[in-house]
Amino acid sequence: MMRLQPINLILAALLVSAPAVQARDGDLDQRVQRLEQLTQSRGLMEMLSRIEQLQQEVQQLRGDVEVQGHTLEQLRQRQRDLYMDVDRRLQQLESGGGAPSAVVPGAAAAGAADSDRIPVLPSRPATSGDGAEAPDPDAGVGQREQYQQALDILREGRYMQAAEAFRGFLEAHPDSAYAGNAQYWLAESFYVTRQFPQALEEFGEVVEAYPDSNKVADARLKIGFIHYEMEDWEAARRELEAVTRSYPGTTAARLAEERLLRLKREGH
Template sequence: MKPHRYQGSALLLALCCSAGLFLTSPVVAEESLEQRVTRMEKLLESQGLVDLYLRLEALQQEVQMLRGEVEQHGFDMKGIKQRQRDLYLDIDRRLGQLENGRPAVSPGSPAKLPESTAPTAPREQGNPATANPGTEEKAYREAFDLLKEGRYEPARNRFTDFVVRYPNSGYADNAQYWIGEINYVTRAFEQAIVEFQKVLDNYSSSQKQADALLKIGYCHYELKNFAKAREALQAVITRFPKTTPAGLAEKRLQQLKNQGQ
């Protein structure tokens, strides 16, 4: 008699159980591999997040460093712009004063100069360079117009030529002062000191004395010669009290004090 098919299946099932193959070997092996893959994926994800975090942190540090550099540059530029603004306001004030103090000269009439630009020395009779006041003023005006246009190099050349050709002119002290001012504006501070000093040495009665001495102090400040800067600025206050240059000198001395200089 042939065994029933279900009996054979039961026998096979029993053999599998006894051999430990039922729901253990294939399924457990499969689950273990899946778990290992899952753990590996989580590990890789964690490592990727760590790398991403590290890169992000490095970028943040770099941004902070760049921001600090930008702020420093901004501070430096603000200081430079403030100094330029003060300088141009000062120049504009002086140009306005000079313009208002120089009435136009009618052809054939003698030049009428304000008291502040009166000749510092008597003119030599028959000197061809000063024989024609109209020509003298025209030469000064041409240099002055170049200065107002910001054409510093041509203006410096014209003023230098003017001082050589008209050393006794009532405009000579102003011309010499503007030579120094042009050097100051173009940051040639050492040469500016030389030119401003000529105002002090050669035009003792000029009203540009206080301004020239003030700018000598400013030049020493820019060159970081702080002791000489203080000396010049204090001299402005002592020699020319209660004047605009003296007030500016006091402000710069206070600035030096605030900077620990």
């Protein structure tokens, strides 16, 4: 019986320690479960944070797309305005081409800024160097045909070829009664293709070189428009206001007033 006593003690010790071991195992399982829950919760939070960040990025992209769409529509509207303006002027020119009014070089008529009619050249120069009529009946006809050819190219929408044709006309006939109009349409060829610096220079040449031309008001209007397109708001406002003061009651003045109102609406 004495020999069995140690065994009994060992068994008793095991029985006593078993619940503690089980308790430790159970506590370990709970800790593992809590760690798993924390890990899952942290991953979920990171996922939610990432989703929120993606939503913000999508909203920002949508806003950028809307801004770009608005800017594109503004550019399209400006382009349509350019083409409509040229088309209107060419239609006026065509409607007046059947019975054009005579324009005396150096004379400026009231309201002439609205006229796109082709001036009528005499069939020959008025006088020769000694005061007699010079016998050159084909000079005026040749100028008129060359000018008309350049204008036809412009009507067809071949703007750079039209610019070359008008420039060639001006080089060949710098003192022609058509010169002011040719210079204006040369500038218009660059304007409608949005080559604004070149157009600005060419329209300025209309004002400087042909101050009595019936195209001066239109040229100054376009100078104001070009400053607007180049976002030089102060220069645009200054030139447009000058057109309204200098040419009241004309189409150029009305268009200048409309653009001034647009500047005001846009906060410039």
